[in-house]
Amino acid sequence: MTTRPDDDIRPEPVRGLPEALPPGERIVWQGAPSPWRLAVDALKARWIAGWFALLAFWRAGATLADGTWADAGRVVATYALICGIALAILFGCAWIMAKATVYTLTTHRVAMRIGAALTLNLQMPLDRIGAADLALSRSGHGTIAFQPIGRGERLSYWHLWPHARPWHAREPQPAFRSIAEAAEVADLIARHATGAPVPRPAAAPAPMPGAVPAE
Secondary structure: EEEEEOOHHHHOEEEEOOOOOOOOOOOEEOOOOOOHHHHHHHOHHHHHHHHHHHHHHHHHHHHHOOOOHHHHHHHHHHHHHHHHHHHHHHHHHHHHHHHEEEEEEEEEEEEEEEEOOOOOEEEEEEEEEEEEEEEEEOOOOEEEEEOOOOOOOOOOOOHHHOOOOOOOOOOOOEEEEEEEOHHHHHHHHHHHOOOOOOOOOHHHOOOOHHHHHHH
């Protein structure tokens, strides 16, 4: 695994990559996190909304004990406004993170251009990836986490976050986080990592000599 922490000041010869592809290598897939799913999965938008809801109803109940329904309603409205502002900031951060990210799969490697403030280019040859684990949601979005093998350069979890497998801080695993059609991307990774041929449509059989074409 190699990194290029200074690539924010260098032009990209190829989108998402710090250098032009060598002969014989081609891009198979490129993508980025879904801002909405990144906010939900990595930034825990649902947990924050739930916490504000619990706090609002608890405060409303305490207010109702000594006040009126109108007073309790004002408390709920106040907390709802604060929650809305917090979630707007959260989704704004997720949108910025997603727009600054490019995930790339080539015939030889996995690459990640990440970082909104300080750009980091991370590259992993396919033969140095021990496993790629897929966590799939009902919407088809998912996270593909990579287990690097060997003694390559390792980054801390917080250097990678949110582009890392959750709850693996001791041995960080870079990840394609919250991407659409994650199962199809995982299948592409498996095919190119193992060298399995990509299925192609079968060619129509050649007609027999002297056969008359069907109308």
